[in-house]
Amino acid sequence: MAGPQQDMREKPVVRIQSHKENDFIEVELNRQELSYQNLLKVSCYELGINPEQVEKIRKLPNTLLRKDKDILRLRDLQEVELILMKNSSELTAYTPSLLEKPCYNSNAAKMMY
Numbered sequence: 001m002a003g004p005q006q007d008m009r010e011k012p013v014v015r016i017q018s019h020k021e022n023d024f025i026e027v028e029l030n031r032q033e034l035s036y037q038n039l040l041k042v043s044c045y046e047l048g049i050n051p052e053q054v055e056k057i058r059k060l061p062n063t064l065l066r067k068d069k070d071i072l073r074l075r076d077l078q079e080v081e082l083i084l085m086k087n088s089s090e091l092t093a094y095t096p097s098l099l100e101k102p103c104y105n106s107n108a109a110k111m112m113y
């Protein structure tokens with residue numbers, strides 16, 4: 001049975017649109033703080049990219065997310081893809097591995113389960 005804390009979080013899985021890489025990472029967001037800007041900020045931080053590089057956010061397979069209401073409809077493990085601007089493709093040609101860039105979120109480490 002899920003506790004009250006668990007019901008207050010959503011965990012979409014996010015990736016950068018790429019023909020080379022198709023793995024997702026799981027991000028954890030508090031339900032009260034679930035917004036377009038917060039999803040963008042946390043996803044970019046976890047993926048090691050600049051939010052200014054992101055042109056669109058897509059809920060797979062083919063739905064653009066444009067506003068907070070769209071983000072509020074996301075569910076756990078919903079697949080989300082960040083589409084980068086065309087001129088930023090050279091910036092993401094090299095994506096560091098997890099061994100090179102640890103994915104440590106200090107806020108997540110402080111959360112109670």
